[in-house]
Amino acid sequence: MRALVWHGKEDIRCDSVSDPQIEHPRDAIIKVTSCAICGSDLHLFHNFIPAMLPGDIMGHETMGEVVEVGSGVDGRLAVGDRVVIPFTITCGECDQCRAGNFSVCQRSNRNKALADKAFGHATAGLFGYTHLTGGYPGGQAEYLRVPFADTTHIKVPDGIPDEKLLFLSDILPTGWQAAVQAEIEPTDTVAIWGCGPVGQMAIRSAVLLGAERVVAIDRLPERLDMAEAGGAIPINFETESVIDRLNDLTGGEGPHKCIDATGLESHVSAAQPDTLIDRMKQMIGLETDRPHVLREMIYVCRPAGVLSIPGVYAGIDDGIPMGMLMNKGLTVRTGQTHVARWSDDLLRRIEDGQIDPSFVITHKARLEDGPDMYRVFRDKQDGCVKVFLQP
Incomplete structure (x- = not known):
């Protein structure tokens, strides 16, 4: 598949990489229909966030269609479902998740030992971010593996365009x-x-x-x-x-x-x-x-x-x-955002017309144009506020 890959400071490339695979029974694979470049991605682009490695796939604002689920994913998620993926990976079972503090999930950061040293205690795993938050491949790609997929998703209805729903993932x-x-x-x-x-x-x-x-x-x-x-x-x-x-x-x-x-x-x-x-x-x-x-x-x-x-x-x-x-x-x-705490209410507000988050989009491009769009976003060229990408 094609993906936007970090190769070092101010060096993002659209590379061919291996397709993601189911690695755990609670995983799912989604085919990405839309993704975006976030201001937090610019911190990585400028190499201000430690523990990035060449080859890391970028992106944490992603939505798409479920194409495969692991054997441990319960009936809350099925092939064909249309989903937005929160940038925070949440197990749904630890003390912090039960308290609604999803961005500090105690189980989803697979680099817990490294994060403990940096922060005193590990925070949740995040998509497309530093290895301090798990080093999970991000969603600026054609496909994305979603760990803890039965709890790390927002199921969204048909009939509402991606532009209105994508930003439930983060901003x-x-x-x-x-x-x-x-x-x-x-x-x-x-x-x-x-x-x-x-x-x-x-x-x-x-x-x-x-x-x-x-x-x-x-x-x-x-x-x-x-x-x-x-x-x-x-x-x-x-x-x-x-x-x-x-x-x-x-x-x-x-x-x-x-x-x-x-x-x-x-x-x-x-x-x-x-x-x-x-x-x-x-x-x-x-x-x-x-x-x-x-x-x-x-x-x-x-x-x-x-x-x-x-x-x-x-x-x-x-x-x-x-x-x-x-x-x-x-x-x-x-704090990082407890996305799942707010998503039901915010989806209802979108459906009711109280807010249409698509107003923030100023630039639309193909995924392969992503490296150029990082520079456009960085330099605020042509009035750039938000970049919306589609594979």
């Missing part, structure tokens, strides 16, 4: 979880840093959850226009002070809730000296991430507010103002 529930864990109240001002795909979903989730005011922070006009169309007040951080504008909008009180949909690769700008220092430290290995957004959120958030962090961070961050965080009494909530 829609990620934006939704970011908003839900912020505990939005009807009087809240919610500020969201980063208007990429996850930020766009978080904006619309905050609106659906009843926030009084949603503010979106970015520098790219096409992203800010998309955010404004979704109900947000845009702030361009290259042309105005984020802190001054947020204080103006809130009467000097600051936003109640802050969401970091940017993560470890926040933009480097001469107008923000701390970002230059972070980039220098990152280049020489003194820190792994660029946490400017975290600092800014802690500074501007209203006392007793909530910081929600769906943006991916890789390791060590410097200059986090813990004294400010503690003395203001801020609550911090983070």
